Amino acid sequence: MEFAPVGSLTIVGSNFVMADLPNGGEVAPPLVTTKTDARANGPISSAGTTQAPVSTTTAATTIAPTKSKIVGGDRQHEIARLAKALRDERRATIDPRHEYLFGRLAEAIGIEPSQVEDHILGDDKFDCIDDFFLAGGRRVLMFYYQESKNPEPNQPVYGRLANTGPKKRVMISTGDESMQLTGVLYYFVRPNQPKAITPANIVNEVVFGQLDASNGKMLESIDQLLANMLIPLFQQYEDWGALKTRSNINVQDFLDAMSQFTATVNGASDNIAHQVKLAPSDNDSTLSTLATPNDYQTMAQNGDFIIECEKLMDKWCKQIEKILAESEQIRREADDVGPSAELIHWKQRMATFNNLLEQIKSSRCRAVVGVLQSAKSKSINRWKDLDARITDAANEAKDNVRYLYTLDKFFSTLDKNNPNAIAENIPSLMNAIRMIHSISQYYNSSERMTSLFVKITNQMINTCKRYIKNGCSRLWDIPKQDLVNRIQESKKLNNEYQAYFHKTKGKLQESANERQWNFSENYIFGKFDTFCKRLDRIVDVLNTIESLSGLQNIRVEGLEPIVVKYRSVVDAIKKKSYDLLDHRKPDFDNDYNEFKSQIEYIQAQLQLFIDSWFRKSYTVEQSLLFLNKFQDLEGVKIDFGDKLSKLLQNFSKELDSVRKIYEKNKEDPPLSRNLPPTAGRIIWARQLYQRISIPIKLLQDKMDLSKTEDGRLLIKNFNKIAEALLQYEVLFYRNWERSIDLIKKGMEATVYIRHPETKEEYVNFDPQVLELIKDAQYLSKLGLDIPETATTLLRQEEQIRQTSVNLQELLNDIKHAYASIPKDMSQLFKPHREKVEEALRPGFVAITWSSLTIEEYITNVRQELEQLRILINDCTDILQCRIENSLQTIAEIQLCEPQNDPITLDEFSKLTDESCQHAIGSITKQALLCEKAVHYLLEILKKRLKPNEQTQIKETDSEYYDCALKSAMNTKGHVTRCNDCQPCAFFNFLTNYWNKNIDAIVQCTRSSLETIRKRLQQPIRYVGEEVIREQVRNPLFRTDIVLSIPNVLVKPSLDDMQSQLNKSANSMLKIGQDIPEWYHAQKLREITIKEIEKQALDEGEDVKLAVQAKAPKPLHKVIAENNDVKKGK
Incomplete structure (x- = not known):
């Protein structure tokens, strides 16, 4: 979708034109005024001259009006016939595209589609519709719906001549004719101009809208269109073509310009709505005829007329005095109003006073002043004084607007950017304010400059609040680090702001020729300093909450009440519904003091809890780990000195206890369930070592043991016990290494063996193999080197275990199959059992645990066994279902x-x-x-x-x-x-x-x-x-x-x-x-x-x-x- 540049948007047909922006392309609102000439009721052009009446006839042929009777009746009938023929010809070309346009217009206007069709078929711009449908054709198709004095296209001739009153009708507009828009504008827009409009795509390719210009509501309609539809739509739009996303700088500039233009239109509409019109009089028609000094002299001889003029001027003077009095009153503004309000205020004053000046310079006012001057009325002096005051006020407003416009781009920066971006523009902002203060004729007073700085401060604070919240309603929902970073950036902006202010003030003090900045710094920066103080307290609360948050992860019996208290304190401050960033309200300060008081109480309770815990009997390691849990918390302020001294004495006793345990159990140590012997002994020794090593490491982290006599003795005893435990581990590890070769020979035995007496078959598996593998597993996890032989067995563990299971299952299945042979057929199955025995025989004489064919061997035996099972099942079925069943039948x-x-x-x-x-x-x-x-x-x-x-x-x-x-x-x-x-x-x-x-x-x-x-x-x-x-x-x-x-x-x-x-x-x-x-x-x-x-x-x-x-x-x-x-x- 393409858009016209904001600075050149023209609303055609409404006498509202926004030309190129002033001040090198910066956004500046037009000065919208209304000029009315006393001698004509027509609209005033932008040059201030009266426009000539414009004909709005839209029929195919111009019809000449008549006065009292029908002239040239045959010619009128011919014109009507030609017009009807033209409409019929156009009606024949209507397709679903035309019907769609007529239907949308009828639905929006509230009339029948046939009426819309009758109006448009007789329009001399009907061809614009066909041009709109063509590929590469007209982009916009506009229709006016307003009063027109033209006759209805299907009305009889005598009816047209008789009915000369205005009627509402639909008319096609090209936007460049002299027909003024006084009603409603309906428009169709095709964003994809190169694509032709067809009945199939017209619904998707054409956009329909309207603007209501009736009763002077054009600016209001434009404002509603932009503010309520286009800007929200653009702000949600994601696909920006070559610009990719909405975060692109060009897209943001465009959205900012749209928002600024909307605000400008809204302001212009408000200015027009609040214009003051000088009171009218009954002699306005007479005054409109007075144009020369002679006319004034002539009317000055009329005493009654002079009295009426004096009364009228008195009304005008009262109106002007009221406006001047209102402008001189102190403005009532919100505490957090931004600098844009200053520009809006002076723009409103400029529009008001310019409007008065234009009315004063009108022919009506000049006639009244001229007559009273000729009559040497006393009212003229009062008028002149007010005229001068109005002129001064208008000049002041114009001068202030001109200089404030130089700051407008900075105002947008203050409102849209983040604190870092604002800080980068502060030097330029200070230089611009310095320039205004130096050369401005009206805006250089201390009061106005101070007010401007205060508004700039307010805007910075508002921007910082918005930046800190970033769309979140609660600060506690923002990640802590992100929130702290934003707060630091906001505080940095305050420092930069004050630093550049003082820097600029110092430069002015070095130049005696320039005006000095004698502004109240406390008044300018006080709010920002208070706001930053609030931010410091918020950061302190965040840090305090985070520093004690680890309490919730500590699992120690008896700590729950303190944790519950901490949670209640945190929940209490997080549940506050007021705005934490509103530095003007003291609610947070009171809650902050209460929060700090509760945190101090929690600290005291923690000290009491730790003291009571150390009065109980715990091991040195448990005590040190307990202390570590609290020492790692940044927010805990507890004295641990005396606790460490006591733990040092307890650890000395712990070393002696470990030594006695080792001496007593080193020959046959207690092992955990399912642990292999070698790994179990090494684990036992390491557990004893860990029992003494962890406490001494914790002690060394907290104090230097070598500096005291007790500490050095402690280290000496620790080293002796540690050395003995290490030698114990090495001894059993070496013995295990030597046993590997012996156990390996067990893998060369046959997989099956028979009991010498009972001849029962067994799986010939050495359990020491699995014991060796299990030892290797544990020792590997303990970080010890494993010989290659043990590593090989370790890799084959699953295979060895599975082979052992398969061999045992094979024996069980064979026994089960033999047991399922019917007793009467035992001798019959002897040769079939011998086949299985023959397949099984290699496992007793040749197949070993290291054989490569062991899987093949098991498969072969399985196959023979399966054949035997099938035979047994078949014979059993025949025996039971056919033989025994027949015998049972005979017996019954x-x-x-x-x-x-x-x-x-x-x-x-x-x-x-x-x-x-x-x-x-x-x-x-x-x-x-x-x-x-x-x-x-x-x-x-x-x-x-x-x-x-x-x-x-x-x-x-x-x-x-x-x-x-x-x-x-x-x-x-x-x-x-x-x-x-x-x-x-x-x-x-x-x-x-x-x-x-x-x-x-x-x-x-x-x-x-x-x-x-x-x-x-x-x-x-x-x-x-x-x-x-x-x-x-x-x-x-x-x-x-x-x-x-x-x-x-x-x-x-x-x-x-x-x-x-x-x-x-x-x-x-x-x-x-x-x-x-x-x-x-x-x-x-x-x-x-x-x-x-x-x-x-x-x-x-x-x-x-x-x-x-x-x-x-x-x-x-x-x-x-x-x-x-x-x-x-």
Whole structure:
């Protein structure tokens, strides 16, 4: 965004022009006055001449006015037709851009957009709008909304001629025409001039605003625009293009110039508002016709007119006398008013008196004076005296303003800059004041110069206050060092100010021709000195608070009340709501005295606290550290002399105590938990040394021990104990170094070892290795040199520890895997366990702790173990879910399930037969499933064997699981297999689960018989001799009682029922005849019979009888002869 220079800002159309600044470009306000000519009511130009009336016709063609009737009606109609055609043509070119402008204007004015459109379409400057939209076109588009005597563009001809009164309308202005702005100015500004305005970007590229010039409010509108919008906006703006930030010097100068210009406009507006106008009269029209001495002489003959003129002059004289009296009164100003107020005051006086002079020189006043002079009125002498006084006052004000303007740039420096920058400009300021005092005609009095200096002092104080606060409402929120630095800079400004004042005063005293500065220095500098005294007290409070702030960090029992008191004192002074920098109010001085009194009380309490603390029993080190906590506080004023003497005696006793502890425990010192032996001993020795070294260092910092006999003896005893402790440390350190090579050999041992008796595996790790590593860690932290061997082990500590953990976890996992093998399959898993053992074997014979392949070794064993785990899980799942589950199902099958209600014998027989047939089917099915699962399990195990082991397992008729070791034996007709080879393990596993299959069928039969037995028996319980039936069950059989005279018979009889029960039981026991045997059972019978035949032949027995006696019994006989079944039966 670009801006016109402040010194050349022109407000067009308002008769307010700010030309180039006076005094070489310094900011100076225009002398705004109003001239009125008695003979014309038109505005006065800047040259003081009456302006001619200006036509404001804006129609396309000038329309000549008529007096009483319509002249040339056809011509008027033609003009109206052409104007309407022009408006229609322009209306056709309207697009959203025009509508946006019309809408903004209508919204701001408060009328309909169609009215704005009608006004503007008939304007002869309509092309300015199109030029505004072009790239590189007009930057500003202005519209006036004010009264105009021009007819409405769409009004009929006869209406225009009849209606000649002024109406408000919107008019386009270029800013350079003679049309005066008397209403409201609306403007559109395009900051980015090279960019064309389009319907899409008009909202973002065009800025809209207004200035209200009605009723002479133009300056007020400009002031509000600058003060309320532009300046706050610029002060918050961050992106200044090439100037980068708001802190740039050029940006600051621009903002200062804007602020100064705004103040100037505001002052000019106030001057205009407070102008005094000489009273009017009823004869103003007559006076306006008097211009020559002859006219005055003629009117002097009129006595009544002379009386009226004398009355008018008397009014004027009273008005002037009042103004002069007010100007001579002593001004009432605030105590802290700055020097800018002095310039504003004289500018106001200059505007007031210049206005009076202009009115006195007007034609109206000249006519009244001329008539009264011609009439030789007595009032003329009074007028002349007042005229001279007004002229002198105006000259005085003008002269003072002229000289004060030379100081205006210094006033801005005093208001805007920091104390250091102000101090740099003090020499120039003093020279300028010296020049004014020397050559000024009116402003060289002692009173006015003293007043000027006082105002300069006030401004310096105000600037220092603002600089010290830096936007903070509380001084306590500012960092202490920053606050102190600002205060020092402010005090430095006072010193520089007074120094250059005295320097300039001394130079004047050396020159007798110049006026001397006989000003009251106390009156000039008293406020600044008082302000600096206030600053000194503030700094003292800050330093005192900081010097004692360390009390809050001291953790000593019993100190809390003093700390609380300190905090309360600090909080009390920080919570004061008044302005600490207001040196005119005594509130802070009273609070400062109270603050110092409270601090003295805290000092006394600290002395009492320290005295009481030293009366308790503490070690020398604790006592010295306690003293250090308070000695480090700058704000604590305590005597520590007698305390140190007592501590010296206590330390001598402490040395003797340490010596006795060393002599008593040096062979077996008490070590902290988890400390290795060597490092623990060295740490113990160093702790003893630290116990005596810290106190003696603290004592040496506070006093010179070598100057006293007690001190020298103390040092001697200390050196003896310290030397013994050092030798103790060196001794154990050397022993530890020698043990490293021995411990290193432990790393060459194998990682696993077996117990010679129990053969249990263990991780073969020497705990001294970890002890050595731990010693190395502690000794390294203690600052001792570590040999390379120990350093290597130290670097490998994590690896060694992790390897040890991994090896132990490996053993645990192997044991857990072995324990998870089902007991019935232990022998089957023997070759698979041997694979793991084979992978594990190098750890017992070859793999050592220093081997590079130890990780690979653990990985290999892990892989074999994982294979074993998978096999165990697979076999366990098959065994539990398929084999054991089938056997459990067989055991739970019921061969007969009697109903709850009694049934007949025939029904029971039929029920038993049907249940047995159904049970035979279910048992057969489950037995086959179990057999298949067993063979599938063995097939899985067989596939995991080595090829040579697989060839040993044969299932042919001639070699059915023959023993690989050929050690099968026959004992009393039973074949016994070995427990070492896999064929025998397979054979035994099959035999075992065939037997379990038989056991399940036996369980099935026994439980069925048990069910029938329980149904036939009623549960009873005996209590003494009384029989109690716990539950009454329904009978199993339904019988009839038949009367057969003379007997009563039960049908069927008990014998029949018993016979049917026996028959049903036999049916249950014979189910084995219909259940097929496993293939293994058949092969087992064949092998057993062959063995029996062979044995009978060898022993000379009858083979047939031997086979009949010793051959395996069929399944139904095994069931029937089972003891449990017999009991159930």
